[in-house]
Amino acid sequence: EVQLVESGGGLVKPGGSLRLSCAASGFPFNTYSMNWVRQAPGKGLEWVSTISSSSTKIYYADSVKGRFTISRDDAKTSLFLQIHSLRAEDTAVYYCARGGILTGYPTTWGQGTLVTVSS
Amino acid sequence: QSVLTQPPSASGTPGQRVTISCSGSSSNIGSNFVYWYQQLPGTAPKLLIYKNNQRPSGVPDRFSGSKSGTSASLAISGLRSEDEADYYCATWDDSLSSYVFGIGTKVTVL
DSSP, rough: OOOOEEEEOOOEEEOOEEEEEEEEEEEEEGGEEEEEEEEOOOOEEEEEEEEEEGGGHHHHHOOTTTTTTEEEEOOOOOGEEESSSSOOOGOOOEEEEEEOOSSSOSSSSSOOEEEOOOO | OOOOBOOOOOETTTTTOEEEEEEOOTTTTTGGGGGEEEEOSSSOOEEBBBTTTOOOOSSTEEEEEETTEEEEEEESOOOOOOGGGEEEEEEEEEETTEEEEEEOEEEEEE
């Protein structure tokens, strides 16, 4: 069974940093692309970033480019999102989502981790 | 706002057929697959339709997807109370080099 478990969320002050993690299991992690998608309270889904297998291709939403860094550790079957210069508008539930082998479209989703940016 | 246009709400009575539209452009829907997700209240999104019209195992055949040109649609036939949820379309946008989601459609079963 595919399992994705996010961690690392919490309350952070504006301008602060955070590192989100996603522990994956139940599938050959190194062959799949992975995504981060977020959802602000009461709002819709917003794609954040995608990393391909072997980290050969990385994409970011314009809203996070330059502040967020996606990475993966295939040996530890884990996905990460390093977030800097946090803003109030970054407050959201951050979901880790498995992509495909040939495409990055999110397919299986974790339960999410909440990031709250507030002073 | 999103480059994909979805109606914010849709509704129907049990047993009815409800259709949700997702309109885009040549740089997104017109040249890429469309995926649909269902998000039940308080839960994570779930893949409902992939590659325009394919259903993952376990998704009832009451759900169907289609795409024509720069628009796509999700149909729910035989509407049931447990179908009350938010539904999102998504695709890749070649111009933005990013995945994009629609704003989501809240389906209410009357």
